Amino acid sequence: MASDCSHRSEILAINKVLLCLCSNPSGYSDILRQDQSRIDKKLKTFVSQVVQSYSREPPREWQGHLEKGKDIICVTGSTVIFQDYLEKGPPKKITFCVTGSTVIFQGHLEKSHQEKGKITFVSQVVQTYPRATKRKVVQSPREKVRFCVTGPYPRESFFLGHIPTFQKYLKEGKFFSEMAIEFIRKYGHVVKIELAERIIVITADPQSIRELMITGNHTKSKAAYEKLGFLFGERFIGKGLVVETDQKVWVWRRALMNPCFQKSYIKGLESAFNTEIDLLINKLAGLADGKTQVSMLEEFNHLTLDVIGKIGFGMQMNNVENRTEPSEYTKAIKLALGGVSAFVRDPFIKFKYSKWKYLADVKKAMRTLRVLSKQSFDERKKQIERGDYTPDDILNFLVKMKLENPELDGEVILDDITTFFLAGQETSANLLSFALICLWQNKDVLERLKAEVSDVVGDKHYISVEDTNKMEYLDMVIKETLRLYPPAANTFRENKTDIEIQGYKIPAGTGIMISTFVSSRLEEFFPEPLKFDPERFNPAENRIPSYTYFPFTLGPRTCIGKDFGIEAKMILSKIVQRFNFEMDPNQSFDIEESATLKPKGGAFCSFTLCDS
Numbered sequence: 001m002a003s004d005c006s007h008r009s010e011i012l013a014i015n016k017v018l019l020c021l022c023s024n025p026s027g028y029s030d031i032l033r034q035d036q037s038r039i040d041k042k043l044k045t046f047v048s049q050v051v052q053s054y055s056r057e058p059p060r061e062w063q064g065h066l067e068k069g070k071d072i073i074c075v076t077g078s079t080v081i082f083q084d085y086l087e088k089g090p091p092k093k094i095t096f097c098v099t100g101s102t103v104i105f106q107g108h109l110e111k112s113h114q115e116k117g118k119i120t121f122v123s124q125v126v127q128t129y130p131r132a133t134k135r136k137v138v139q140s141p142r143e144k145v146r147f148c149v150t151g152p153y154p155r156e157s158f159f160l161g162h163i164p165t166f167q168k169y170l171k172e173g174k175f176f177s178e179m180a181i182e183f184i185r186k187y188g189h190v191v192k193i194e195l196a197e198r199i200i201v202i203t204a205d206p207q208s209i210r211e212l213m214i215t216g217n218h219t220k221s222k223a224a225y226e227k228l229g230f231l232f233g234e235r236f237i238g239k240g241l242v243v244e245t246d247q248k249v250w251v252w253r254r255a256l257m258n259p260c261f262q263k264s265y266i267k268g269l270e271s272a273f274n275t276e277i278d279l280l281i282n283k284l285a286g287l288a289d290g291k292t293q294v295s296m297l298e299e300f301n302h303l304t305l306d307v308i309g310k311i312g313f314g315m316q317m318n319n320v321e322n323r324t325e326p327s328e329y330t331k332a333i334k335l336a337l338g339g340v341s342a343f344v345r346d347p348f349i350k351f352k353y354s355k356w357k358y359l360a361d362v363k364k365a366m367r368t369l370r371v372l373s374k375q376s377f378d379e380r381k382k383q384i385e386r387g388d389y390t391p392d393d394i395l396n397f398l399v400k401m402k403l404e405n406p407e408l409d410g411e412v413i414l415d416d417i418t419t420f421f422l423a424g425q426e427t428s429a430n431l432l433s434f435a436l437i438c439l440w441q442n443k444d445v446l447e448r449l450k451a452e453v454s455d456v457v458g459d460k461h462y463i464s465v466e467d468t469n470k471m472e473y474l475d476m477v478i479k480e481t482l483r484l485y486p487p488a489a490n491t492f493r494e495n496k497t498d499i500e501i502q503g504y505k506i507p508a509g510t511g512i513m514i515s516t517f518v519s520s521r522l523e524e525f526f527p528e529p530l531k532f533d534p535e536r537f538n539p540a541e542n543r544i545p546s547y548t549y550f551p552f553t554l555g556p557r558t559c560i561g562k563d564f565g566i567e568a569k570m571i572l573s574k575i576v577q578r579f580n581f582e583m584d585p586n587q588s589f590d591i592e593e594s595a596t597l598k599p600k601g602g603a604f605c606s607f608t609l610c611d612s
């Protein structure tokens with residue numbers, strides 16, 4: 001109770017200060033000159049911070065102590081908020097900002113003051129902050145977000161915002177999504193962060209996630225995806241399906257692509273999947289001496305690259321079998337993906353002289369990818385035009401799509417080829433590596449999974465799509481792995497209309513991050529969130545709260561290749577069917593966030609054959 005009283009007296013004291021500020025136009029300096037008995041030191045510091053720092057929100061711990069309609073103070077440069085208050089009553093959350101020449105008070109002021117609405121603020125402050133003076137009453141969307149939504153304060157740098165905070169997290173070995181989850185836990189289900197001039201709102205509020213992802217009323221964020229499309233100024237995945245932000249163009253192209261990813265098509269790949277996966281199984285069998293350490297992250301990467309190359313583009317890449325030089329395409333993909341990671345970790349990398357050589361290599365790799373994609377495309381086009389036999393794969397589909405729709409930009413088709421290679425490969429490899437780690441750490445789950453695989457397929461080596469569909473526990477294991485370790489953790493939207501998230505107004509045009517990694521690790525949605533418990537996904541129980549788990553995202557922009565999950569299921573079931581494995585306990589089991597989330601230590605395992 002003592003703390004309640006002290007918060008309350010602070011709030012009342014601040015009311016007085018603000019009244020004093022508005023009744024006395026030279027108030028700012030006067031207030032700071034007041035004697036200690038009237039305004040204590042803490043309050044003085046607070047007021048000077050409020051005035052000097054351009055915007056300020058009340059310390060979070062005060063919010064529960066404010067009485068609605070009585071002690072609420074809202075000082076803001078936005079008439080919108082004031083009008084809202086008159087129409088709808090006091091806002092749910094308290095915003096406490098000083099913005100410039102015009103200030104609006106809400107709360108316990110006399111009715112006459114409320115209706116008057118505008119009170120001239122201290123002139124010295126206005127002059128100190130010219131950006132604030134220009135703004136007057138009407139604010140740009142970006143400024144409104146700055147003032148409305150809570151977030152970590154003060155920012156470490158006026159110009160860079162939270163970039164230095166992010167860099168500190170990186171130094172501690174943490175990554176962006178971990179920083180986001182800490183902020184959400186601390187400030188509530190909607191927070192804002194500022195990265196230099198960009199504001200990003202992060203939401204874990206289920207209703208807003210529904211609005212942003214399901215309704216189709218909002219688009220992917222231009223700021224986030226266009227940079228990825230043209231990385232370091234070089235066309236990378238350009239305007240490929242993942243990064244297309246023009247809603248109309250995307251709807252058209254997605255409709256053209258959908259038939260290529262239907263379940264029936266994937267079912268037809270069953271035999272090709274088995275052949276490719278068996279190459280890895282045979283390789284592991286040759287190494288299964290209980291001692292040889294194998295990086296399963298690397299092996300899975302090779303396998304998924306071989307699979308997408310073969311079944312998607314008719315390319316024989318032989319990464320799994322090849323013990324010498326990787327193919328040119330493989331090298332280029334690795335380098336390009338490394339470039340994406342480098343960009344995500346350090347947006348200023350291109351300004352660092354020491355990195356220029358590396359960036360030149362990355363750009364060259366991106367050009368190589370396009371050249372090789374073009375060669376494959378042209379070759380297949382000729383085959384189709386000649387009437388030769390061609391496999392019914394993604395490349396065939398893309399070539400025919402172009403022939404039937406000549407208005408389609410050829411460069412965009414190349415973007416898509418690169419997109420499918422990248423999107424379809426690393427995500428699955430990371431998922432499988434995390435799954436092995438989780439199984440090794442949870443032996444009871446591993447035993448139950450082995451029992452299920454044995455029940456369904458015995459020691460049969462060919463595993464069909466039907467077999468995997470019968471493995472309910474395998475499905476739960478994969479889902480739980482994706483909950484804790486979603487390879488594609490975040491998606492970014494731009495709201496096309498003003499929306500409200502938990503009482504905060506988010507003006508149209510704001511960049512909003514939605515993260516399955518964040519939502520799926522919140523205690524309030526998933527009790528004991530760090531516990532690996534596939535039972536959460538038991539279909540008989542329906543325990544997953546809506547819009548809190550979305551490793552493939554939700555709504556129209558959901559992953560087009562999610563049914564390729566069948567490939568991951570086949571791989572995992574074949575591994576647990578044939579091998580016992582141990583992980584090297586000395587490796588790191590931390591997560592590395594680059595373009596995707598992956599296990600930092602590389603998931604090193606040693607194997608023995610089950611029947612040995």
Ligand code: HEM
Nearest residue numbers: 241242423424427428431488491551552553559560561564
């Ligand atoms: C475990 C495997 C996979 C995971 C976790 C995954 C996850 C995702 C996520 C989260 C998105 C949304 C990205 C965003 O909003 O920025 C996405 C989109 C996409 N994924 Fe996947 N994906 C997987 C496998 C695949 C495969 C195998 C393919 C293709 C062969 C693929 C192709 C795509 C494409 C083309 C999009 C863009 C869809 C659109 O915007 O219309 N993905 N994926």
